Amino acid sequence: MTLLRTITATLMLGCLIALGAGNALALDAASPQQAPDELRALAADSYAAKARAIKDLVASQAPRTRVWLQALLDGKLQRLEDDGRFVIVTDNRGRDWTVIDAVDDAPLGEVSRRRIDRITINNALRNQLRSAMAILDLDADDPAERLASADRLIGEVDADLAEPLAARLDAESDGDVRAKLAQALALYRLQSGDAAQIDAAIDTLSGSLNPTVRAALAQVARGDGEAAEAARQALAGIEQALRLNHAAETLYFGLSLGSVLVLAAIGLAITFGVMGVINMAHGELIMLGAYTTWMLQQLLPGQPGLALILAIPAGFLVSALVGVIIERSVIRFLKGRPLETLLATFGVSLILQQLVRTVISPLNRTVVTPEWMSGSLVVNEALSLTLNRLYVLGFALVVFAALMLVMRRTRLGLEVRAVTQNRTMARAMGIHATRVDILTFALGSGVAGLAGVALSQLTNVGPNLGQNYIIDSFMVVVFGGVGNLWGTLVAGMSLGVINQVIEPWAGAVLAKVIVLVFIILFIQKRPRGLFPQKGRAAEG
Amino acid sequence: MNASKSHRWIAAGLLGLGISVPALAQEDTIKVGILHSLSGTMAISESTLKDEMLMLIQQQNDKGGLLGKQLEPVVVDPASDWPLFAEKARQLLAKDKVDVIFGNWTSASRKAVLPVVEELDGLLFYPVQYEGEESSENIFYTGAAPNQQAIPAVDYLMNNVGVQRWVLEGTDYVYPRTTNKILETYLKEHGVADDDIMIDYTPFGYSNWQNIVSNIKQFGSQGKKTAVVSTINGDANVPFYRELANQGIDAADIPVMAFSVGEQELSGIDTAPLVGHLAAWNYFMSVDTDANYDFIDNWIAYNDGDDTVVTNDPMEAHYIGFNMWLQAVKKAGTTEVDAVKDAIIGVTVPNLSGGYATMMPNHHITKPVMIGEIQDNGQFSVVWQTPSTVAGDAWSDYLPGSRDLISDWRKPLECGNYNVVEKTCGGSAEETASQ
Numbered sequence: 001m002t003l004l005r006t007i008t009a010t011l012m013l014g015c016l017i018a019l020g021a022g023n024a025l026a027l028d029a030a031s032p033q034q035a036p037d038e039l040r041a042l043a044a045d046s047y048a049a050k051a052r053a054i055k056d057l058v059a060s061q062a063p064r065t066r067v068w069l070q071a072l073l074d075g076k077l078q079r080l081e082d083d084g085r086f087v088i089v090t091d092n093r094g095r096d097w098t099v100i101d102a103v104d105d106a107p108l109g110e111v112s113r114r115r116i117d118r119i120t121i122n123n124a125l126r127n128q129l130r131s132a133m134a135i136l137d138l139d140a141d142d143p144a145e146r147l148a149s150a151d152r153l154i155g156e157v158d159a160d161l162a163e164p165l166a167a168r169l170d171a172e173s174d175g176d177v178r179a180k181l182a183q184a185l186a187l188y189r190l191q192s193g194d195a196a197q198i199d200a201a202i203d204t205l206s207g208s209l210n211p212t213v214r215a216a217l218a219q220v221a222r223g224d225g226e227a228a229e230a231a232r233q234a235l236a237g238i239e240q241a242l243r244l245n246h247a248a249e250t251l252y253f254g255l256s257l258g259s260v261l262v263l264a265a266i267g268l269a270i271t272f273g274v275m276g277v278i279n280m281a282h283g284e285l286i287m288l289g290a291y292t293t294w295m296l297q298q299l300l301p302g303q304p305g306l307a308l309i310l311a312i313p314a315g316f317l318v319s320a321l322v323g324v325i326i327e328r329s330v331i332r333f334l335k336g337r338p339l340e341t342l343l344a345t346f347g348v349s350l351i352l353q354q355l356v357r358t359v360i361s362p363l364n365r366t367v368v369t370p371e372w373m374s375g376s377l378v379v380n381e382a383l384s385l386t387l388n389r390l391y392v393l394g395f396a397l398v399v400f401a402a403l404m405l406v407m408r409r410t411r412l413g414l415e416v417r418a419v420t421q422n423r424t425m426a427r428a429m430g431i432h433a434t435r436v437d438i439l440t441f442a443l444g445s446g447v448a449g450l451a452g453v454a455l456s457q458l459t460n461v462g463p464n465l466g467q468n469y470i471i472d473s474f475m476v477v478v479f480g481g482v483g484n485l486w487g488t489l490v491a492g493m494s495l496g497v498i499n500q501v502i503e504p505w506a507g508a509v510l511a512k513v514i515v516l517v518f519i520i521l522f523i524q525k526r527p528r529g530l531f532p533q534k535g536r537a538a539e540g
Numbered sequence: 541m542n543a544s545k546s547h548r549w550i551a552a553g554l555l556g557l558g559i560s561v562p563a564l565a566q567e568d569t570i571k572v573g574i575l576h577s578l579s580g581t582m583a584i585s586e587s588t589l590k591d592e593m594l595m596l597i598q599q600q601n602d603k604g605g606l607l608g609k610q611l612e613p614v615v616v617d618p619a620s621d622w623p624l625f626a627e628k629a630r631q632l633l634a635k636d637k638v639d640v641i642f643g644n645w646t647s648a649s650r651k652a653v654l655p656v657v658e659e660l661d662g663l664l665f666y667p668v669q670y671e672g673e674e675s676s677e678n679i680f681y682t683g684a685a686p687n688q689q690a691i692p693a694v695d696y697l698m699n700n701v702g703v704q705r706w707v708l709e710g711t712d713y714v715y716p717r718t719t720n721k722i723l724e725t726y727l728k729e730h731g732v733a734d735d736d737i738m739i740d741y742t743p744f745g746y747s748n749w750q751n752i753v754s755n756i757k758q759f760g761s762q763g764k765k766t767a768v769v770s771t772i773n774g775d776a777n778v779p780f781y782r783e784l785a786n787q788g789i790d791a792a793d794i795p796v797m798a799f800s801v802g803e804q805e806l807s808g809i810d811t812a813p814l815v816g817h818l819a820a821w822n823y824f825m826s827v828d829t830d831a832n833y834d835f836i837d838n839w840i841a842y843n844d845g846d847d848t849v850v851t852n853d854p855m856e857a858h859y860i861g862f863n864m865w866l867q868a869v870k871k872a873g874t875t876e877v878d879a880v881k882d883a884i885i886g887v888t889v890p891n892l893s894g895g896y897a898t899m900m901p902n903h904h905i906t907k908p909v910m911i912g913e914i915q916d917n918g919q920f921s922v923v924w925q926t927p928s929t930v931a932g933d934a935w936s937d938y939l940p941g942s943r944d945l946i947s948d949w950r951k952p953l954e955c956g957n958y959n960v961v962e963k964t965c966g967g968s969a970e971e972t973a974s975q
Contacts, residue, residue, distance in 0.1 A: 047923075074916070075815075075915055075916070075921065092917055093917075094847055095847060114828075114830075114833055117828070118921060120921050120922070120923060122700075122816075122913060122923040122924075123701065123791055123792050123795055123816045123913065124701070126791075126792050126815075126816055127792045130792070211761030211763075214761070214763075215761070215762065215763030216763075218763065219763075246758075249754060250751070253750045253751050253754070256750065257748055257750075260748075354579075357579050362578060362579045362580075362583035362584075362587060363583060363584050363587065364584055364775055364778070366807075366809070368810075369782075369810075374785075374786065375785075375786060375788070376786050376787060376788065384787065384788065386750065386783070386786040386787060387786070388786065389750065458747060458779065459747035459779055460745075460747065460775045460778050460779065462581075462584075462775065463579075464580070464581060464745070468745060468747075500750075500751050503751045503752075504751060504755055507740055507741060507742075508740075508741070508742040508743065508746060508748075508752065509712055509741060509742065509743055512743075
């Protein structure tokens, strides 16, 4: 503590010298901080007082307004307990935090977090701060920043702001920003009471999918007269567009869930569907893929994206290797005995889970989502597609295509099909059946590993990860038709869409039940699934 | 070993005859049972509580133990499996002969353990916020009852944030369902229309939140201020918050008030997009008191100096519960269950937020209620706090049948569900029917 004080003191002294100390005035300014009243007011006790203080600060147009507002918004504007100095925290990790002076940016070194008091804000103040900053940012050089500011101001315009905003609109060159500014202004003019202005405003606002706009139009539409009629028309158009967008969104959710199901099931479609092995440890192979991703991210700190890409081959190899070990040590001794295989692989699945619990941790591990996979792709104001799921959807399709290619176009695929159709005959033709068994199982397991890599971006990576997907995987394979990869794709995607269509009105729990009942009924009618194997091979 | 075992039998036999034999009952150590899942879905939350108990016991032993004896922890792993909780509790009480148990997280597991501790007359300290509607002679509830968490949180949203539309989102089991039932009644009593309440449940470990989050977004874009009250439990929270962030639901527009999300749960995610979402607890790691900083420093030291570890509300509850038990044992001069049970009522110990916690006659404690907003460093900043502590209420005033019940384990009443209308002990017909 004393050491820290000394350092702080030295630093302050350094600043003084740098500022050309020596005259008494500067010394006074540095020892007790000469914080302006506007800044002091921010440290008020009640939120109402803080709200007034923010207003005053913006009105004062002090040169550092923007910096203080941002620091306050980020929770970085704090006060030293000892001398009430206002500081900005630049690093709040660990027990000692790095701070700088809020008034003149002078570095003050590290201070124990016990000696700093945060100036707390709540959501209401956060809203106020963002709007205040949006007004300041309207003159920013970057059009993207201006656009964000204009968007922020929709629904926030009052009489004071309308005037400068109109001026800003005239000066604006960027088309998108102009449109947003026009909307923000129109929304204000909607309440103006002047018929011509209201008409023009409704005209500007029709077609906007912004919820604030919609709520405001609905308000006007509830009245009578010409304006209300126009508003009703605009609203009808908006509702129509919203319904379309909502349908598109549900479809996207369904396909996204479907892609997860396909990824989880496609490996099983090979080991169970093609080879006929009931592998209850399939879920744990998925889990191993997810843990490989985590492990690589630990090995490559700071590069989550690269680690994720490297995890694709690595996850495949790890799971394939474990798959081969399972095949060689357990499954091959139980050929043609499905019940024993089921029990033995269930045992293997428990062993793998406990292994992860003991070796790594019973707690979930954090897999970081790389920057380029976070957030969403904004199509319009009512429809945005979450990026992580978009990537997984694409990945599922790529994996499926690659697998089809392997099964249809390579020698391995040919041999696999030959061995599944007639093992004895294939062996007579000189195919090394054992080798094919190993490779097929490795392929199926490796694909499970790929599923794990993808799932690490969507769900929790923990020892139970696999258990959540094993039932779904069998469901998809059986529904699609055992032994048919296309069946798995179609089954996975359609189950995903069905589930998401039902979910909004049935709830998540009931939706799952309904889907299961549907599959049971379907299997009663068509025991071999959507796409049954045809020909003699299927009979045998 | 054999000798002490037979002593125990003799002691137990004599106790059964109503003769107190402190000299014979004396053991070398005082055994403290720890009943928290170290594997399975609840391990994420419960395993830290086990470590915390070990730390507290170690600290007490360093200070010279209790009644001149050392404390000896007995750790078992009920593996997030509710029936196994009952089995392990039986093992702790009947085989290991522990003097007290600290344990459980989910209500389902507590319900499984309850008949066992009542049958074998044990002591259980339960550290997690729960749905109420229960009061056992043998259980001490150091977590929050609904009136110490849910109701004040909803009041805050209604009065300070101006929320008019409500989404009650929860995991599908007893705690969220009971809490939401209480909240629904409460909201309707305060004039909220049926259309303005949306209730939804998801299974444990749910991860496909996209549709639900999109629904919440739509529900909240009708022009009235909307908030989500979340009783989502366990690791399903991580994908839920991730989806909120991805779909761009900002706390300033639709805040999420969570009852089961603490520092531990947030340590798995990037909280920058979640700033401003809320949680209601009786303690936050960011509480600015010396007692709290000391506790955190001890906890970091116990974890080999790893300063990424966090503390949370159930940890504070165990801290309070453990200290209360120590005081009660000192007051009674014995670890004998009945004596401790009588001695602990009225015991007051400091909590970590600068106040005091008192054990009430209904086996619940007094706690301050705090509302915190999530910060970008995974911590909460307290934005609202009750001016004084609130006493836990075992039976909610907002459920039919339950509002007439009180719990008072002092003599002469000694009843966990005394009906003040019918003047009988044993609950009410309505309440029995609803269970």
